[in-house]
Amino acid sequence: MCKWTATTAGLHSDLNFAGDFPSCPFTLVCLSLLFLASSALGGCPPSLVQDPLRMLAQGSNCSWTLERHARSYNHLEGDVRLRRLYSANRFFLSIDKTGKVDGTRRKNYADSLMEIRSVSVGVVAIKSVSTGLYLAMSKKGTLFGSVMYNSSCKFKERIEENGYNTYASLRWKHRGRQMFVSLNGRGKPRRGHKARRRHPSTHFLPMLPT
Incomplete structure (x- = not known):
């Protein structure tokens, strides 16, 4: 299951998994954090990479951000x-x-x-x-x-x-x-x-x- 603790410096997660996923009350959040931790997070803003909870809270989507970022430049080879x-x-x-x-x-x-x-x-x-x-x-x-x-x-x-x-x-x-x-x-x-x-x-x- 997931156990969450708070610190005076801000929220952070202390994740411990036991048993089946359905027992976790925050399954979606846990899986999202696992995905972020296991990926390279290439191109994501450094501040969000260091703070995945902030990324989730802000609804950030790095792949979408990268795609939009690439399209904003008209001089990319092959464009x-x-x-x-x-x-x-x-x-x-x-x-x-x-x-x-x-x-x-x-x-x-x-x-x-x-x-x-x-x-x-x-x-x-x-x-x-x-x-x-x-x-x-x-x-x-x-x-x-x-x-x-x-x-x-x-x-x-x-x-x-x-x-x-x-x-x-x-x-x-x-x-x-x-x-x-x-x-x-x-x-x-x-x-x-x-x-x-x-x-x-x-x-x-x-x-x-x-």
Whole structure:
């Protein structure tokens, strides 16, 4: 059976098992504590690991907490998102079947729906769902749609202070400076070496498709 004692420092348990489980008036609690003691408790907050009673009292579920924690990070390797990249200049980035990169005002334009896949931490590949072409940047900073996925299709994704994302070529730089995906005020792509992180033309909001 279970015998519970209290101390002035707070509640703690003195568990002794004898006989069948049904004889324990706190069977559910006892089994829960056994499960917690026998598991590795990986990822649980240290304060809760040290105080399992507090964990139970607060209704904590470490597996659920870990799952939620993992989903809150968009740069984990293997993560895939369907988004439309909406620029601060109010254009949606698109890649047509000829490989032309452009901006469009049309919210539900098929060529603007992108699959954004994390290929490593903080690095993504961007592919048009309708055309199957990958967003790529040449050595000269020109954006184009690539049939094959290669190192020119990798972009460093960063969340800026204003909440927008920027995408800089992982492979290419211009005189040591990063080259960014950018759409100008007319919705046309700018050469990467002419874009700067602070420019609104390089800022994109990954919007959920509707």
